Amino acid sequence: MCGSDMKVVFLGVGCGMPSLRRALPAVAVCLNKEILLFDAGEGVQYQLQCAHLSFQRITEIYISHLHGDHCLGLPGLISSMALLHRKRPLSVFGPPGLKSFVESALESTHVDYQFDLTIRDGCTKGKLSEQPRYVVEGLPAIHSVPALSFVLRMARVQGKFNPEKAEQLGVPKGPLWKQLQQGYAVQVKRTRTVHPREVLGPSREGLSFAYSGDTAPNPEFASAVKDVSILVHEATYTSEYEEKASEYLHSTAAQAAEIATLAKARRLALIHISPRYENNLQHEQEARSIFQQSFAPNDLDVIELRSVSVEE
Numbered sequence: 469m470c471g472s473d474m475k476v477v478f479l480g481v482g483c484g485m486p487s488l489r490r491a492l493p494a495v496a497v498c499l500n501k502e503i504l505l506f507d508a509g510e511g512v513q514y515q516l517q518c519a520h521l522s523f524q525r526i527t528e529i530y531i532s533h534l535h536g537d538h539c540l541g542l543p544g545l546i547s548s549m550a551l552l553h554r555k556r557p558l559s560v561f562g563p564p565g566l567k568s569f570v571e572s573a574l575e576s577t578h579v580d581y582q583f584d585l586t587i588r589d590g591c592t593k594g595k596l597s598e599q600p601r602y603v604v605e606g607l608p609a610i611h612s613v614p615a616l617s618f619v620l621r622m623a624r625v626q627g628k629f630n631p632e633k634a635e636q637l638g639v640p641k642g643p644l645w646k647q648l649q650q651g652y653a654v655q656v657k658r659t660r661t662v663h664p665r666e667v668l669g670p671s672r673e674g675l676s677f678a679y680s681g682d683t684a685p686n687p688e689f690a691s692a693v694k695d696v697s698i699l700v701h702e703a704t705y706t707s708e709y710e711e712k713a714s715e716y717l718h719s720t721a722a723q724a725a726e727i728a729t730l731a732k733a734r735r736l737a738l739i740h741i742s743p744r745y746e747n748n749l750q751h752e753q754e755a756r757s758i759f760q761q762s763f764a765p766n767d768l769d770v771i772e773l774r775s776v777s778v779e780e
């Protein structure tokens with residue numbers, strides 16, 4: 469896996485209560501070294517182990533809302549991190565009430581952790597985490613309790629610097645190389661301007677990932693995640709239960725596909741499938757009739773996204 473790629477692991481695609489068919493919502497996004505976890509349903513530790521993902525690689529956790537199926541796995545995961553003598557800091561983001569929920573669970577169960585744990589609750593709209601390689605933003609979802617949707621965008625990766633080419637063009641090794649690597653044109657011998665594109669290979673697109681959390685169809689979310697590489701959207705029901713979906717502020721597979729179309733997403737993954745469905749085929753078919761690039765993963769399915777070179 470190269471630095472600009474992304475691996476998405478569907479740890480749990482069910483909802484409500486865990487079943488033998490599906491675990492509760494949790495999706496891991498693996499970047500080069502770190503893992504970002506979106507929701508942490510009960511059983512998330514077991515699913516992470518089945519997927520061979522180390523707890524210690526998780527650096528950020530995003531909780532969409534405080535319905536139990538999305539967050540009851542979090543205190544257990546943090547206490548296992550403490551048992552494993554974690555030192556690496558951990559940041560957790562989510563809606564109001566998350567901090568007191570986690571802190572009281574850790575305190576009541578006497579968890580002694582020795583790492584920096586930052587819990588940012590009360591997140592609403594805007595940037596939640598800004599790292600050199602990616603940015604994660606949140607925005608309000610439409611649900612029966614305060615809830616968030618998230619989008620992660622990786623930075624575009626600059627093409628590889630070609631030192632031989634730079635020398636050929638008469639750029640001496642030193643600060644001018646650095647300027648070219650940073651994307652600035654430089655002057656050599658006062659007569660010739662060397663442009664970064666002459667010495668850098670093609671840059672690679674920044675991949676992106678969006679996670680709806682529990683929500684009724686939200687056009688605002690669609691516009692916030694335009695051109696996303698992969699949209700993970702809840703699809704609790706299929707269209708025959710559309711009324712139920714709107715009563716409980718959830719989405720159907722068709723509605724998720726409409727959001728993917730609006731967003732011009734490249735791919736759509738349907739999760740949060742109601743336990744009433746024996747398998748995910750109906751969801752997949754319904755979504756595909758509207759948005760061809762739809763799929764309904766099973767627990768522990770993995771999708772690897774590769775960034776491609778982009779023409780300047």
Ligand SMILES: [Zn+2]
Nearest residue numbers: 483535537682
């Ligand atoms: Zn839910």
Ligand SMILES: [Zn+2]
Nearest residue numbers: 533535611682
């Ligand atoms: Zn919910």
